[in-house]
Amino acid sequence: MLDIRLIREHADQVKARLSARGGDSHLQIDSILECDRDRRAAETQLQTLQSERKRMSKEIGARKSKGEDTAAVEAEVRGLGEQITKLNEESAALDERQRELLLHLPNLPHEGCPIGADAAANPEVRVWGERPAFGFSPKSHVELGEALGMFDFERAAKISGSAFVVFTGAGARLERALLNFLLDLHTREHGYTEVSPPVVVRPETLIGTSQLPKFEEQLYRCERDDLYLTPTAEVPVTNLHREEILPLEQLPICYAAYTPCFRREAGSAGLGTRGLIRMHQFDKVELVKITTPEAASAELEILTSHAERVLQILGLHYRTIELCTGDIGFSSTRTYDIEVWAPGQNGYLEVSSCSHFGDFQARRMNLRFKDAEGKNRFCHTLNGSGTALPRLMVALLETYQQADGTVLLPEVLRPYFGSERIQ
RNA sequence: GGUGAGGUGGCUGAGUGGUCGAAAGCAGCGCUUUGCUAAAGCGCCAUACUCCAAAAGGGUAUCGAGGGUUCAAAUCCCUCCCUCACCGCCA
Structure with a gap:
């Protein structure tokens, strides 16, 4: 499996090295990059919401221990939870797709490997x-x-x-x-x-x-x-x-x-x-x-x-x-x-x-x-x-x-x- | 195959719903002090992903794995994997 960061940062080099193999594996790179972008966007969004939920849940705990009523906040966090579940599914699916794509991608030939078609x-x-x-x-x-x-x-x-x-x-x-x-x-x-x-x-x-x-x-x-x-x-x-x-x-x-x-x-x-x-x-x-x-x-x-x-x-x-x-x-x-x-x-x-x-x-x-x-x-x-x-x-x-x-x-x-x- | 007990950081091992990513000890690293081959004190010490141009610094996830319940899960429930013990079967 290739390093996603290598693909992200040196896409052209990766494509060039893969094309030396002669197959069409280099054509996969663009869809991998696209998946990577979507995945990270979903993850970032998810993490923001999780962070919010974590903060509010802690607050509920603190207020409950003081005997305060937290029903309103709980309802609010419940709504957050639903969004998180949805985003989590999305992000997991993208992650799985990226892994699948990477697992099907062949290795890069070594610099010393002689170039040739067959x-x-x-x-x-x-x-x-x-x-x-x-x-x-x-x-x-x-x-x-x-x-x-x-x-x-x-x-x-x-x-x-x-x-x-x-x-x-x-x-x-x-x-x-x-x-x-x-x-x-x-x-x-x-x-x-x-x-x-x-x-x-x-x-x-x-x-x-x-x-x-x-x-x-x-x-x-x-x-x-x-x-x-x-x-x-x-x-x-x-x-x-x-x-x-x-x-x-x-x-x-x-x-x-x-x-x-x-x-x-x-x-x-x-x-x-x-x-x-x-x-x-x-x-x-x-x-x-x-x-x-x-x-x-x-x-x-x-x-x-x-x-x-x-x-x-x-x-x-x-x-x-x-x-x-x-x-x-x-x-x-x-x-x-x-x-x-x-x-x-x-x-x-x-x-x-x-x-x-x-x-x-x-x-x-x-x-x-x-x-x-x-x-x-x-x-x-x-x-x-x-x-x-x-x-x-x-x-x-x-x-x-x-x-x-x-x-x-x-x-x-x-x-x-x-x-x-x-x- | 059956029954039972377990699986927590490099290791040992606490923790049964809320400032727990996780006490304590050991090992490791750094500093200080005293000094005969060492002791004491203090501090640091997980991984992955992600945000930021980078650094600094954030955030999220991870307590065998995956689901679920809940505002909140190492902690409760379900499934699976693995380890150990006993029973059954067997080269």
Whole structure:
């Protein structure tokens, strides 16, 4: 959520930055300003009347204690009360409307965010390793994995529908090995604190990280209890400190969390494609940071390097791109995507998206810290996948496949998996 | 799921209709005094919104949340959320 004062005082700048996103969100600014003006006018009027009522009520109290008759004044104040009720409704409605408008407005892109219309304009920031060469035609993970008995899409469809998977045998074991490897790496070497949060959350939690109100149709909802399945651990983990004022010396807070993630993928292209690339439920290890505005930009670089490190250790070729203004997500000011090479797809797959949200989420969840001067200020939040599991598995299987259809695992995974080869 | 007890400022904790935004204590900040690693005294010490060009200074709201009663609500009524205890059920 943007600061209404920023919008009020620098409307043109806000509009300009929003238009860099390419949508029509900047067109909302004028109606927000109008609502803000009406709201403040109503509030000022309301407060004047309240002040009057308060004064007169005190007077009634004072006169009653002296035994005087106050019937006439009481009648007068009663009339005031009616006006106050009406104005209060008006003012509350305007307040609610303003909040609604602000909740639907995306974040401003960071000054450093490259300008561009869409994904085609995303600059490549780094490339690591190179595409592996094969003396044969590399197979897709679907072909490899099904032959090795690692997953079963048909039975998953039987029990849950399309775009679900059952990991079986070596597949289930590899999933578990990867999770343990990722959590160990981030907690032991990168200093994150491991958390294991609920994956069913209340609507306010989703408003905090901004999946609601705008992206409701992408979420699974348990209607009876008004709870939602989390689309990413970002949601429960970032909200852990909602409505708190954190001491400066506690920052940055760094959490690593493994959770399953649930996405309806309504209207997604490519949902019909076979394989592990886009599913309704998948596992992910997420990295979350809560920090100060001053430290946040540097933390984004660190966070991204931690996600990249996963691929480096696994020996997987990848590239890092930065999303341009036309491609960054709703709540992000700046985002790096890490794309791993998948030989069987003959293309790159996004396995991590690392974003800096500024105080956009912190405002929504009223997450603050006490600065060196003792002032309460909004935190900055960041997160990145570290990494998504199924796509990492795709890249692993396809990169390390052998001519005989077996998969020779990278060194670091062998103790976790319990052998060096999937066969 | 049932019954009961609760939810007050950074913390502890008073307050059951009227100068209560809220006693007192602790912690914190400032000043003073005395001085062997500290004590005493005094003062300050919530948040949000809003008015004013700004500062200074006002105003309003906030005692878990939302409604209601009343001239007036931390205080009375209703609904919800949460915590604790016991019972029931249960991986």
